[in-house]
Amino acid sequence: xxxxxxxxTIDPLPLAGAxxxxxxxxxxxxxxxxxxxxxxxxxLDGDLANSTRADIFAAAVPDRFFEMGIAEQNMVGVAAGMAxxxxxxxxSTFAAFMANxxxxxVRIVVAQPHLNVKMCGGYTGILTGxxxxxxxxxxxxxxxxxxxGVATIAPADAVELxxxxxxxxxxxxxxxxxxxxxxxxxxxxxxxxxxIGPGVLLRDGGDVGLVGTGVQTTRVLEAADLLASExxxxxxxxxxxxKPIDAGAIVALAERTGRIVTAExxxxxxxxxxxxxxxxGEQRPTPMRRVGLRDVYGESAPNEYxxxxxxxxxxxxxxxAREVIExx
Numbered sequence: 098x099x100x101x102x103x104x105x106t107i108d109p110l111p112l113a114g115a116x117x118x119x120x121x122x123x124x125x126x127x128x129x130x131x132x133x134x135x136x137x138x139x140x141l142d143g144d145l146a147n148s149t150r151a152d153i154f155a156a157a158v159p160d161r162f163f164e165m166g167i168a169e170q171n172m173v174g175v176a177a178g179m180a181x182x183x184x185x186x187x188x189s190t191f192a193a194f195m196a197n198x199x200x201x202x203v204r205i206v207v208a209q210p211h212l213n214v215k216m217c218g219g220y221t222g223i224l225t226g227x228x229x230x231x232x233x234x235x236x237x238x239x240x241x242x243x244x245x246g247v248a249t250i251a252p253a254d255a256v257e258l259x260x261x262x263x264x265x266x267x268x269x270x271x272x273x274x275x276x277x278x279x280x281x282x283x284x285x286x287x288x289x290x291x292x293i294g295p296g297v298l299l300r301d302g303g304d305v306g307l308v309g310t311g312v313q314t315t316r317v318l319e320a321a322d323l324l325a326s327e328x329x330x331x332x333x334x335x336x337x338x339x340k341p342i343d344a345g346a347i348v349a350l351a352e353r354t355g356r357i358v359t360a361e362x363x364x365x366x367x368x369x370x371x372x373x374x375x376x377x378g379e380q381r382p383t384p385m386r387r388v389g390l391r392d393v394y395g396e397s398a399p400n401e402y403x404x405x406x407x408x409x410x411x412x413x414x415x416x417x418a419r420e421v422i423e424x425x
Contacts, residue, residue: 104334104346106298107289109318115282118255120312121219124276125153127262128187132158135266137183141176143169143190149219149276151189169199176214177206185213185266191225192218192234192275200240208244213269216241221251221275221311222362223390223407229397235390238310239367241273242340248293249339251275251311254283257337260291268293279400281312296343298350302330305418306350308359310336310369316404317360319411324418331418339369344376351377356421357385360414365389384424386417 132138132154144167146152155162165172169190176186188195195203195218207214220226223233241249250265250272252258258276265272284299299314300321309317314335321331334350336343351357357377361369370387377383390407404410 104296104298104343104349105292107285109284109299110286112282112284112315112318112322115284117280117282119280120252120255120258120277121148121150122153123255123258124217124219124262125150127259128154129157131262131266132161135185137185138187138266139163139179139184140187140189141165141172143167143172143188143194145190145219149189149191149217169194170202173199173202173214174206177210177212180212180214185215187215188217190219191232192221192237193232195273196234196237196240204244207271208247211246211270213271215265215272215274217274217276219276220278222277223395223403224362224400225278227397227399230394233395235364235395236367237273237275238339238361238363238369239371242367242372246271248272248341250293250337251339252291252337253309253312253314253335254281254285256283256285256287256289257291260289261337264291264293275311277312282315284315284318291337294338294341294343296346297335297337298332298346299335300331300333302332303354304330305356305358305422306332306334306354307414307418308334308336308347308350308357308369308373310339310361313360313362313409316409316411317414320360320414320418323411323415329418329422336369339372342372342376344380347373347376348381351381351383355383356418357383358388358414358417358421359385360388360409362409363389365391384421386421388414388417
């Protein structure tokens with residue numbers, strides 16, 4: 098599944114003093130807003146509503162909220178049945194559970210019949226409030242991206258999440274949405290409109306191309322600032338849709354810079370780095386480096402420690418850029 102849509106170009110908001118919002122809070126609030134426009138929207142929760150913030154929806158629209166308990170496979174099965182009746186179910190649980198506990202049911206009763214179910218993984222990546230490796234999901238992109246016909250979306254901030262959820266509601270078919278736990282900076286202006294497929298060029302420079310997805314794109318922008326202070330002009334391409342992927346934007350970036358660095362809060366195996374490498378391998382072989390978890394699980398620790406320990410910080414992204422420039 099490859100996107101043929103036109104890449105957007107957006108000037109991001111300054112990171113200094115940026116408004117901070119938790120995507121899980123915005124997710125719950127946006128469901129309430131969408132419910133007013135779409136009477137067929139329903140929410141099913143796997144006993145985690147107070148963590149994913151599906152409880153915001155439950156309080157506002159109780160007759161369209163269904164608490165399914167700690168039974169993720171059953172939740173998916175019920176959602177599939179509701180989808181066949183014309184409802185649009187949005188599923189609420191942690192990404193670790195959606196991508197693993199419920200995987201067989203997702204594959205057989207949602208993905209294969211291509212039902213209109215929106216699967217939302219909360220607490221994605223390793224910044225999950227010290228829950229540790231059991232509750233951190235570092236392979237969910239790889240799992241959902243590999244399933245035929247399942248769109249895979251990772252918004253960078255609250256503005257993009259709100260717009261992405263509306264686009265998901267208006268687009269039929271199974272989709273997986275990645276939602277983070279903690280507050281993160283707003284980088285998109287309010288008028289920005291997310292579209293399923295196209296990448297977003299946030300910064301243009303000819304020395305190296307930096308590619309991010311999800312909230313990690315914020316750290317990619319910080320890395321571009323670090324490099325600029327050293328006289329290195331970096332482009333920043335944000336890919337909020339991992340599938341369908343904007344192959345045209347990736348190839349154009351490689352042609353313009355000749356060097357690529359990807360960065361993600363996910364394993365480098367099967368995630369953004371793999372997706373970009375697949376495109377470049379077939380269409381425009383280019384020296385590249387992948388920043389992300391390197392075949393390891395996370396651990397329980399504060400966010401600042403985890404970002405540094407697993408090589409996700411802006412400093413690590415900038416270092417990878419310097420390395421690919423020196424070796425290219």
